[in-house]
Amino acid sequence: MKNMILNQIRSILIKDFLIEYSYKGRFIYSILFIFIQLAVFYFLSGFLETSYTKNNESPISNLYGFFILGICFLDISYTLISYVSIKIEEYKKIGIFEELFILPVHPIRLILMSNIYPVIFSLFKLIIYLLCGLLFFGLEVDESINLLILVFTISFGLVTLVSISLIASSLSILYYSGVYISTIHNTISLLFGGVLYPVSYMYKDLFFLELFIPLHSILDLARYALGLYEMNNQDLIINIFLVIIHSVIFALIGFISIKIAFKKAFREGRISFY
Numbered sequence: 001m002k003n004m005i006l007n008q009i010r011s012i013l014i015k016d017f018l019i020e021y022s023y024k025g026r027f028i029y030s031i032l033f034i035f036i037q038l039a040v041f042y043f044l045s046g047f048l049e050t051s052y053t054k055n056n057e058s059p060i061s062n063l064y065g066f067f068i069l070g071i072c073f074l075d076i077s078y079t080l081i082s083y084v085s086i087k088i089e090e091y092k093k094i095g096i097f098e099e100l101f102i103l104p105v106h107p108i109r110l111i112l113m114s115n116i117y118p119v120i121f122s123l124f125k126l127i128i129y130l131l132c133g134l135l136f137f138g139l140e141v142d143e144s145i146n147l148l149i150l151v152f153t154i155s156f157g158l159v160t161l162v163s164i165s166l167i168a169s170s171l172s173i174l175y176y177s178g179v180y181i182s183t184i185h186n187t188i189s190l191l192f193g194g195v196l197y198p199v200s201y202m203y204k205d206l207f208f209l210e211l212f213i214p215l216h217s218i219l220d221l222a223r224y225a226l227g228l229y230e231m232n233n234q235d236l237i238i239n240i241f242l243v244i245i246h247s248v249i250f251a252l253i254g255f256i257s258i259k260i261a262f263k264k265a266f267r268e269g270r271i272s273f274y
Contacts, residue, residue, distance in 0.1 A: 009113055016117035034128050037071055042137070062138045065228045069139075070195035072129040073157070073219055076122040077189065078182050080161040083118035084111060085168035085178025092176065107262050108255075111169050115162050126154070130226075139226045150225035152240070157218040159247040164214075166254030170261035189215040198229075210242065214250065217242040 021027050042064055091097035105113070133139035141147045164185060172178030189195055193215040210216040217239045223229035224236065231239070 009116060012110075012113045013116050013120070016114070020117070020121075031125075031128075034075075034125055037075070038068065038129075038132055062228050064137050065133055065139045065226065066223065067196060068129060068133055068137070069223055069226065069228065070219060072126060073215060073222065074186055074189060074195050076126060077161050077215060078186055079118050079122050079125075080115070080158070081165045081168055081185055082179055082182035084114045084165055085172040085181065087114065088169055088172040089176050089178065092172075108258055111166065111258055115165055118165075119158060119162065122158075123154075133226070139228070141226060146225040146227070149221055149240075153218055153221040153225065153243060156243045156247045157214070157222075160214045160218070160243075160250050163247070163250035163254035166258045167250075170254075170257040173258075173261045173265050185215075189213055192216070194219050214243075214246040217246065 088097060130139065134141075141150065164181065168178035168181035170178070171181060192199060192209050193213045195215070199210070199216065220229060220231065220235075220239050221243060224231045224239075
């Protein structure tokens with residue numbers, strides 16, 4: 001059983017990689033785009049440095065690192081949330097989605113395994129961002145506890161984003177509209193999640209929004225771990241708690257939504273039985 005699951009994971013991973021690599025221009029650009037963003041935000045941060053740091057109470061110690069980490073996680077969240085839902089819609093349009101269920105794998109497990117490639121590619125992009133930041137742009141992990149916080153944040157953040165991907169996949173199965181989930185998530189995160197600026201700069205009376213925006217707590221913890229953001233012990237504990245709660249809640253919602261989507265699709269004939 002274990003070997004069968006490992007073989008299925010390997011087969012799906014190789015399939016997804018070969019499909020992505022077959023579009024060589026797009027594949028290469030997806031990697032080059034990382035360095036384009038690094039360059040753009042390097043010059044942008046230099047331009048805005050004075051206005052951000054003139055306030056002695058500013059919690060930001062490295063504006064460039066602050067920008068890059070925000071864009072990094074926004075980029076990763078788009079990849080993770082949208083990848084599988086877009087594939088489902090493409091497969092449905094060309095009429096091969098149902099053929100996937102001929103395979104000896106449960107439909108829900110198939111969707112879960114389809115998230116492996118975007119997770120690996122997202123980790124690859126994250127490593128590039130972090131290495132560039134650590135080597136050239138002042139990011140640092142000066143204590144082992146900070147490294148632990150960073151690994152914890154990335155791990156639970158991936159669980160949350162993959163879970164949101166399941167919600168998007170559910171809508172793609174039923175209504176061809178899963179891409180809207182990633183659009184809504186990233187728009188809200190960009191405006192209210194602290195991607196490009198501390199949320200306190202924009203709103204102070206809407207602090208409760210962080211309870212509903214997973215990327216907010218993920219970014220705060222990651223920036224704290226990398227020495228980009230000051231945080232007292234109370235805020236640190238609250239953000240750790242929120243990251244855990246978000247992962248649990250979205251995992252439950254994601255699993256329930258994909259289960260309901262398949263039942264409804266089979267019942268209504270949206271997916272034919274093989």
